[in-house]
Amino acid sequence: MELLKERIRQDGLVIDEHVLKVDQFLNHQMDIALINEIGKEFRRIFKDHDITKIITIEASGIGIACIAAQYFNNVPVIFAKKSKSINIEGDVYWVDVKSYTHKQEYNVILSKKFLNENDTVLLIDDFLANGCALSGLIEIVREAKAKLVGAGIVIEKTFQEGGKTIRNMDVRVESLVKVKSLKGNVVEFDD
């Protein structure tokens, strides 16, 4: 997605070889017009599926998923919650996830009443790096016996393992831009 590459070149900040900061337009301040274009692009890619639910995880995926849902006939968005507490309340799907980025463990939680075998699900998230959160969401969708259409990712860092891990789980991953390197303070794209 050329528009997004341009924006990353213009406003993305390379913090180090691993971290690309896009808080100017994607995950702290959010450019709503750009995110609408992102939503349209996800629709174009996944248009052949009768998606019934879009699922994301708090916090930075929520706005993107909500805007995108407007291009999928306003299907409901469910955002999975992160919790560090061990006590899981109520009738929920939950998985234990280890975050490499923040060196912590947490639970990803989604209420059972909102997802079942009749659902056709699209996952949406801002970043794919190590794939920890995303693989947690996939586990939940599979436990619910819902149909998983794939994952729509805004920025994939292909020099990290997540994309490979998720595709090896036999899940379709569609990333709007792929970043292959951040070395020398330069963002290099995959294609």
Place this chain on the structure above:
Amino acid sequence: MELLKERIRQDGLVIDEHVLKVDQFLNHQMDIALINEIGKEFRRIFKDHDITKIITIEASGIGIACIAAQYFNNVPVIFAKKSKSINIEGDVYWVDVKSYTHKQEYNVILSKKFLNENDTVLLIDDFLANGCALSGLIEIVREAKAKLVGAGIVIEKTFQEGGKTIRNMDVRVESLVKVKSLKGNVVEFDD
């Protein structure tokens, strides 16, 4: 907002005298068509102001703020971050907030580069109860010397102190529905 009252009557769950659960349509599963109507209503209320930024706080305010921003000429949304760590990195506004609901203390953080004295700000959030998070956001807007138009709240619980606290700070608070009691397992509205 009649549509919202009807939806609360239909799908809201009264957990106890203090807690109204609206996770079926607002803050876990999100009804995108309904949230568009909420966005339009905020626009109607605040139409006389040239708002330049909408500010909310993670996580459940984000989707509402992003959808609403579309009715305010796609102004940028900034979501303040919650952090429990004491180390504040970088050039940020931050305030210390005590949450009564979760009996914890956390910092509300917003990057200085996204807010300054030239901004006219609308705050948006899903609930107003004790007003802790909202008063944190107000402190930040005032520290930035931005102009604060007011706060658009989806559901205010008028039997808790938040509304009074925030209005005493000389801030315009507009709540789409006001819940005055949850006693006897019944949602009673203010008007």
